[in-house]
Amino acid sequence: MNDIRIAPSILAWDLGDLERAVEISVEGGADLVHLDVIDGHFAPNITFGPGTVKALRRRCDLKFDTHLMIDTPLQYVERFLDAGSDLLTFHAEVLDGSKFDELYKVVKARGKEVGLAIKPKTDLPPWALDRLDKISTLVVMTVNPGFSGQTMDMTVMPKLQKISGLVKDRGLPTDIEVDGGIEPENVGEVVKRGGNVLVAGAGVYGKKDPVKAISELRERAELARVKG
Numbered sequence: 001m002n003d004i005r006i007a008p009s010i011l012a013w014d015l016g017d018l019e020r021a022v023e024i025s026v027e028g029g030a031d032l033v034h035l036d037v038i039d040g041h042f043a044p045n046i047t048f049g050p051g052t053v054k055a056l057r058r059r060c061d062l063k064f065d066t067h068l069m070i071d072t073p074l075q076y077v078e079r080f081l082d083a084g085s086d087l088l089t090f091h092a093e094v095l096d097g098s099k100f101d102e103l104y105k106v107v108k109a110r111g112k113e114v115g116l117a118i119k120p121k122t123d124l125p126p127w128a129l130d131r132l133d134k135i136s137t138l139v140v141m142t143v144n145p146g147f148s149g150q151t152m153d154m155t156v157m158p159k160l161q162k163i164s165g166l167v168k169d170r171g172l173p174t175d176i177e178v179d180g181g182i183e184p185e186n187v188g189e190v191v192k193r194g195g196n197v198l199v200a201g202a203g204v205y206g207k208k209d210p211v212k213a214i215s216e217l218r219e220r221a222e223l224a225r226v227k228g
């Protein structure tokens with residue numbers, strides 16, 4: 001199983017002070033910064049775009065995990081690459097095999113990584129199962145896309161376990177990222193079910209000491225890993 005990695009979601013911080021949000025991630029020893037891009041169509045919220053990602057890139061060297069909750073990723077992927085995204089995650093719900101292949105080509109031509117996300121009620125489609133070796137990160141959402149601070153949907157746990165088992169059976173190096181409602185109290189369960197990249201918005205930025213919250217989440221996750 002891959003290393004535990006913590007990816008704070010800056011959507012949960014004061015959006016007027018995102019510079020501080022990325023500083024907190026650096027100070028807390030986060031592995032990635034999770035950037036939630038929402039277009040008001042795919043999900044009922046509008047967040048930020050490539051301009052913001054670019055501005056944050058100038059202020060932070062951590063790996064940028066850009067979660068594109070948008071209807072037309074092909075239209076925007078180049079701009080997020082130009083802005084400095086390292087991992088570009090697209091949603092299975094707006095793709096098919098050929099659209100995925102196009103996106104894959106664009107991202108790989110720039111030497112970056114492709115992620116594939118699914119909403120809580122979505123299963124991995126057959127075209128994705130045929131392309132697992134092209135996906136560096138499978139993102140299993142445990143809340144409906146749109147907002148930080150929602151409660152984790154625990155009914156997703158069997159699906160998470162199934163997907164991580166599938167990846168293991170095929171001997172793939174794919175990361176399993178879990179996104180939505182991760183808190184110190186439930187991160188252990190997520191790890192036991194096979195999650196290794198742990199996104200946390202409110203679970204980091206909503207805490208009194210967000211810098212410390214990052215290392216606490218990591219400790220809890222590592223402990224669950226050891227206990228099995």
Ligand code: DX5
Nearest residue numbers: 145146148149180181201202
């Ligand atoms: C939801 C986003 C999540 C969310 C995570 O649309 O994809 O990344 O911001 O925030 P928490 O951890 O607060 O659920």
Ligand code: ZN
Nearest residue numbers: 034036067179
């Ligand atoms: Zn996200």
